[in-house]
Amino acid sequence: MSVKDCSHHKDRRRKLIRRFCAGLLIFNLILLIMILLVWAILQPKKPRFILQDATVYAFNVSAPNFVTSTIQITISSRNPNDKIGIYYDKLDVYAIYRSQQITYYTGIPPTYQGHKDVNVWSPFISGVNVPVAPYNGIALSQEQAGGSVQLIIKIDARVRWKVGTFTSGKYRLHVKCPAFLTFGSQTTGIVVGNAIKYQLVQRCGVSV
Known part of the structure; x- marks a missing residue:
């Protein structure tokens, strides 16, 4: 395998990792917004x-x-x-x-x-x-x-x-x-x- 092919695979792996991290960040952000919305709608109070x-x-x-x-x-x-x-x-x-x-x-x-x-x-x-x-x-x-x-x-x-x-x-x-x-x-x-x-x-x- 040539040096060029190795470099191509490394770049592809980095892009996949970046996409995965970005997707995870977006998912966590959406989950946090949903929790805040539910909290705001329900307005929970202590007994x-x-x-x-x-x-x-x-x-x-x-x-x-x-x-x-x-x-x-x-x-x-x-x-x-x-x-x-x-x-x-x-x-x-x-x-x-x-x-x-x-x-x-x-x-x-x-x-x-x-x-x-x-x-x-x-x-x-x-x-x-x-x-x-x-x-x-x-x-x-x-x-x-x-x-x-x-x-x-x-x-x-x-x-x-x-x-x-x-x-x-x-x-x-x-x-x-x-x-x-x-x-x-x-x-x-x-x-x-x-x-x-x-x-x-x-x-x-x-x-x-």
Whole structure:
């Protein structure tokens, strides 16, 4: 084979590679435009969560950094989208105090939330002698003795979005709900048997 023939084959190979790269670039560009158009038309919104109430059956700190608690909470979730459904594949609920977890994880059964639908859950979250940092145990004891404690109710979830027959991959969703509890003479709760119920109606922060 002559040098001229080798050069001809190399030029042809380069042209094929350039055409392939150009075609791939155009395909990706079209796909990106389609995704942006669908996103703009659907205008997806994050679900909205509200912590409606909390019923405290037990809450105390023991020597000096162990927390025991039993709390039933009521949380509602609303899907604000009129064209997108939400699969909640996993939901874990727990309480934290000053960025430290003070209850065990409580799982909520997987569910599907249709367009504009509202789901309401009332799980128990609890922990027996859960160890916390000594300074958090002291602060929690002092705040409870002073008449008020600020907790955060958290939900860690895995969700999928459904548009028509298409279902997306899994996304992590995080929910934070402030829960302000009062004790003693300052309590704003209502005594229900051996528990105290607090009407909170507190909107939660949601991130995906």
